[in-house]
Every structure is written in C-alpha cells, then in structure tokens.
Amino acid sequence: MITFLSRRIAAAIPILIGVSIVVFITIKIIPGDPIASLLGPTSTPEARSELTARLGLNRALPIQYFSWIGHTVRGDLGNSIAKQTAVRPLVFDAFKNTLILTLFAAILAFAAGLLLGAIAALRRGKISAAISNAISLFSISVPQYSIALLLIIYLATGTGWFPSAGMYNAIGGGGWGDLFAHIVLPGISAALVPAGIIARMFRSVVIDVMSMDFIDSMRARGLSERKILWHAFHNTMPTLLTIAGLQLGYLLGGVIFVETIFAWPGLGLLVYQSITQRDLPVIQAGVIVSALAFVLINLIVDALHATIDPRVRA
Amino acid sequence: MTATADVGIAATAVAAPQAATSKRRLPLSAKIAGGVILIIVLLAIFAPLLTSYSPTVGSLTDRLQPIGTSGHLLGTDGQGRDILTRMLYGARPSLMTGLIPVAVSGTLGTTLGLIAGMGSKFTRGAIMRTLDVFYAFPAVLLAIAIAAALGSGISNSVIALAVILIPPVARVAESETGRLRSADFIEAANASGARKSAIAFRQVLPNIAPAVVVYCTALIGLSIVYAAGLSFLGLGISPPKAEWGLMISDLQQYIFTQPQLLLVPAIAILIASVAFNVLGDGLRSYLNVRSETA
Numbered sequence: 001m002i003t004f005l006s007r008r009i010a011a012a013i014p015i016l017i018g019v020s021i022v023v024f025i026t027i028k029i030i031p032g033d034p035i036a037s038l039l040g041p042t043s044t045p046e047a048r049s050e051l052t053a054r055l056g057l058n059r060a061l062p063i064q065y066f067s068w069i070g071h072t073v074r075g076d077l078g079n080s081i082a083k084q085t086a087v088r089p090l091v092f093d094a095f096k097n098t099l100i101l102t103l104f105a106a107i108l109a110f111a112a113g114l115l116l117g118a119i120a121a122l123r124r125g126k127i128s129a130a131i132s133n134a135i136s137l138f139s140i141s142v143p144q145y146s147i148a149l150l151l152i153i154y155l156a157t158g159t160g161w162f163p164s165a166g167m168y169n170a171i172g173g174g175g176w177g178d179l180f181a182h183i184v185l186p187g188i189s190a191a192l193v194p195a196g197i198i199a200r201m202f203r204s205v206v207i208d209v210m211s212m213d214f215i216d217s218m219r220a221r222g223l224s225e226r227k228i229l230w231h232a233f234h235n236t237m238p239t240l241l242t243i244a245g246l247q248l249g250y251l252l253g254g255v256i257f258v259e260t261i262f263a264w265p266g267l268g269l270l271v272y273q274s275i276t277q278r279d280l281p282v283i284q285a286g287v288i289v290s291a292l293a294f295v296l297i298n299l300i301v302d303a304l305h306a307t308i309d310p311r312v313r314a
Numbered sequence: 315m316t317a318t319a320d321v322g323i324a325a326t327a328v329a330a331p332q333a334a335t336s337k338r339r340l341p342l343s344a345k346i347a348g349g350v351i352l353i354i355v356l357l358a359i360f361a362p363l364l365t366s367y368s369p370t371v372g373s374l375t376d377r378l379q380p381i382g383t384s385g386h387l388l389g390t391d392g393q394g395r396d397i398l399t400r401m402l403y404g405a406r407p408s409l410m411t412g413l414i415p416v417a418v419s420g421t422l423g424t425t426l427g428l429i430a431g432m433g434s435k436f437t438r439g440a441i442m443r444t445l446d447v448f449y450a451f452p453a454v455l456l457a458i459a460i461a462a463a464l465g466s467g468i469s470n471s472v473i474a475l476a477v478i479l480i481p482p483v484a485r486v487a488e489s490e491t492g493r494l495r496s497a498d499f500i501e502a503a504n505a506s507g508a509r510k511s512a513i514a515f516r517q518v519l520p521n522i523a524p525a526v527v528v529y530c531t532a533l534i535g536l537s538i539v540y541a542a543g544l545s546f547l548g549l550g551i552s553p554p555k556a557e558w559g560l561m562i563s564d565l566q567q568y569i570f571t572q573p574q575l576l577l578v579p580a581i582a583i584l585i586a587s588v589a590f591n592v593l594g595d596g597l598r599s600y601l602n603v604r605s606e607t608a
Binding site for chain 1: 447448450451454455456458462464535542543547548566569570573576577580583584587588591595
C-alpha cells in the first residue's frame, strides 16, 4: 500500500511541475503592462523601471519562473495588485466558499445521478428507464448559465422563494438557514451536468455488474432480490469512487459561471474579477490552487480505490 | 504490392462492423436532433433574407419591447435592436465556435492519440503524460485563463477551446488504438511489411473513426456552451456583434424588468447543446460505439 501510494505521489509531481509551467506561460502572454497598471498613466519612466527591477520583472524568464515557484511552494502567493492585500487569504477564503458550494452540489448530483442511473439500468426496456435516460442526457447538455438564469427568474425574482445572489444576507444574515437558502439555486445549477454524467456512468456499471455470473449464481441459490442488489452495489463501488473524484474535481473548477451569476464569493468569481482587473498574482494563485486541489482529489481517490480493491495495488 | 494488401485488409476490417450495424437504425430522437441542427444552420446562413433589421444598429425609441410586439416577434434589447435578428445572426458565431474548435482538436487529438497508441512506450508516455498536465486543470478554468491571456475576440476563444478539447479527444483515440494494437489484421499488416504510418492511417484510423466521431459530435454541444460562456464573461466576441452568449450578458441587466427577453438566447443555447448531445448519443448506438469513453 505504501509503495503504491508513494508511486502515485511521485507520478503527481511532474504533473504539478507541468501545471506550474503552463500557468506561468499563460500569465506571461497576457497583454498589458502590469507595471503601468500598478503605477497609473502618469508615472515616470524612472519609477517604472525601478518597480520593474524591484518586482524582478527584468530578469530572464527561467529565473522569474524559479523565483515564483519557490515562493509559491513556500506558501507565499504574493500580493494582489488590485486589492493591495496578500493573495493567500483572498484565495483561501474564496476556495473555502467554492468547496462549500461544490460539496453541496456533489451531494445533489450523486443523489439524483445514482437514482436515475439505477432506474435506467434495472428497469431496462420500461418507460421509466427511457425517461431516466432522457433526463440524464438533457441534464448533461444544460449550460450552467442558462439554468442559473431560469432558476433566478422563476424561483428568486419571480416568486421570492430564494435569494438571487450572495452567500449570506447583508442585513441580519449568517447562520445555517441563511446559507442553505442561498446555496439551493447555485447548487442545483452546478449539480445538473455532473448528475447526468453520474447517472450515465452508474447505469452502464450496474448493467455490467448485473450481467456477471455471480448474480446468476445468487439467483440460483434463491437469494432475495434485495440481497442480490446489495451485492451488485458493492461491486460498483470502485467505479463510483472514480466517478466521485472526477466530478468533484470538475465541480471545483467548473462552477465559475454559477458563481458569477449568483455572486457566490468563491474561487471562480475571484478569478473572473481578477481577469477583468488584470490582477495577475490572484489569477495565478487561483488557477494553481484549483489545479492542486484537482490533483489531490485524484490522489485521494486512487488511495481509497486501492484500499477497497486490492487488485489496483499490484 | 503492399498497397493492395493494405487496401484489402482495410476493406474487410471496415466491412465487418458495417455488416453488424446494418440492422441498426438511427433513433428517432437523433433524427429530430439532426433536423433541429439543420434548421439552426439554415437560419444562420439565410439570416439576411429572413429579417430586414440590422443585427448591430437599433432604434432607441423601440427599446426593450416585450416578446410578441408586432414587428419584433422576440422583442428588442436595451439598444432597441430586434432580438430575433440578433438571434439569427448570432447563430453564426455560436455555430462556428462549436464546430471549429472541435474540428481542430478532433484532427490534432486523433493524430496525437494515433501516434501515442502506435508508437513506442517512450512516445506514448511522453504524449500522454504531457496531456495529463492539461487534465490537471478544470477545463472551464483553463479555457477562461487562456482566453483571458490571449485577449477577447472570437479567434482567441476558438484557440482556447481547441486547446482544452485536444486532451480528451487524444485520450479516446489512444485508448481505441490501444485496443486494436494486437488485433489480427494489424499483425497481418505488420507482417506484410507495411510502414507504421500506413498502418496507422489506413488500418487503424478507419476503425477508431466511429468512436472519435461520436465523441466529437457531443463535444460540439459542449464547445458551443463554453464559447457562449466565454462571451458571457466578456472574453469572447466583442460587442456590438451578435452572439448568443454576449446577448445573455447584455440582457442580464434587465432580469428584474424584462426577464423573458433573457430567456431567448439562454434557451437557444440550451436547445443547440441538447440537439448535438442527442445526435451524438444516437450516433453512438447507431455506430455501436462503447459508451465508457463518454
């Protein structure tokens, strides 16, 4: 187990190095001079060159890269240009809010996805399976922003049932009830696509497992249908785990449209705002943190996978 | 001589799955979806014949007319532009940002996947591990970062989308190629002395094509959704041009006063996305492609 884990961690390191190089290059090709935007249009050339030197932007690109990655690894994410504060608390607060939204959406997606997938697999040939299949295909295709706007129009501004923006009420807000009221609509918007994907994957896994010999043998031995289903479910666990990891990772970086529309103060909204303000350190940190979370989730999934299924450890 | 042998083997290899699929029919839902896509394409092509209004210049006296106003079937936006006209013209960039990134990433991704699948262990490792780096990013975020880095504009969002779509296409092509590597007809082609590139393009490519085409069809819907999303965030096509995502972003400020106007582009993107996914799904069962890769 330990050799398996260390092998997986060793495999993740080159990926993370590659990620950091891609982020660094992407930031370097962003048009616009960060120095000019820091000092404003009235700055003197001397002041500009002094700040360029102080920030190390006149050094060779590989040196800039190693200096940046050195700071990043030590947890120093620099200062936000637009907000004039340290990036780390900004990004971590936003990440925490995204994580809350993501976990809520993941729970919704799993509940709906497993239900739809199970119906589609176990009621094959019946009308309920066809409906389940149609719902999951539809839900995969729904753009986050379309459904988000529909929900706001019909369930927030139209009826006033739910708030249409933010995470807590500005006045008298706070607490679990308030958070719940605010998270329902963005949660549903974010959950639709993963719910459809989970439903389709779960359907094909259940069909595969139900056609295995051990199911026939249990039937022959006269086990109750409920017991058989329980055993079948047990055999879908490894695949479920993989799906869970993928979808959680997808949600972490994929809720940017939902966050923008619902003004949810998460990482997606922060990155979007920083893009409009050309706040490079925040964009860098935001993208790096979500990629890191993505890789970490995959590592955890692999470890859990190896725990429940000894075959993958080989 | 090798050439004739190649053709003969390729023909039988392709003929076998076709014989199996001849019994299958394209599901009705896929035919309807194909019809919907055809209608959208025709509306986009013939936009100038279907409307007399300009997509970019409006009349400020006719601002924010509701849906169903005579002369403005789908209403007008905040600048008095006819929304139906903007929808018709806007279908052009929306379709293009769906098709072009998929065509580019489909070609490059398939080529990379073929090279990785047919190549040595080292080649495969180098290509697939490099693509893994792009897998470590959430796709939407990477597209947004690239589009932001390149600056707004429709060609930049096409590039951003092509980049994020290459790795998944390559992965599908590589895994399909891997399944064929030890097939008898590939061994036979190898034994007959055919060059690796000839085997890759004449034997392997026709056999992995169904899986790749099915996968890419569904990606078109995704690409339309992402491209409109980039425009929605102000990273795609620049105003005053008409594009569905940009229209959502324009009309969003009237969500409290004229919400139904906002629904027009939002639902159009939804319909286009559903249509391409239903078509892809229908093609999948028609061409008998395994569903795991979705």
